[in-house]
Amino acid sequence: MATTTNIPTIVTETMQRLSSKTSVIATLAIDRKTSTILASSGQTGVFQFSKASSITSSLNSNNEDHPPPSSINDFALKIWDYVVNTSKMILEIDQEDDLKLLRVRTKKYELVIVPDNNYIFVVAHEIRP
Numbered sequence: 001m002a003t004t005t006n007i008p009t010i011v012t013e014t015m016q017r018l019s020s021k022t023s024v025i026a027t028l029a030i031d032r033k034t035s036t037i038l039a040s041s042g043q044t045g046v047f048q049f050s051k052a053s054s055i056t057s058s059l060n061s062n063n064e065d066h067p068p069p070s071s072i073n074d075f076a077l078k079i080w081d082y083v084v085n086t087s088k089m090i091l092e093i094d095q096e097d098d099l100k101l102l103r104v105r106t107k108k109y110e111l112v113i114v115p116d117n118n119y120i121f122v123v124a125h126e127i128r129p
Helices: 009-019 051-060 072-093
Strands: 024-031 037-042 102-105 109-115 119-126
Touching: 009 024, 009 037, 009 119, 024 072, 037 072, 072 102, 072 109, 072 119
Parallel strands: none
Antiparallel strands: 024 037, 024 119, 102 109, 109 119
């Protein structure tokens, strides 16, 4: 695992279990309360923005105080925002329901996002042609 600072045992065990699957190319664990990355493994470049999207973001941005997203930390924050906003939407629809899983599929990857009360786990699978 790439990050190893005081990682809770449950996170370490979950990351090891997720990383052991043959189709998994990268994993990420995010603290659900702070959006801090707790651990990552595999080809974590999957969790970073490409130069093209960074250039597009900077061209479309009028505010120079916010640099274009480019790091794994920026990616984690986007995932965290996505989970927080989707959770709010679910609760607005039905207060007795809760978000359990999100799947995002692109041409290259499938991201499986699993939020729980304390953590958000992101698993990347490469799409085979």
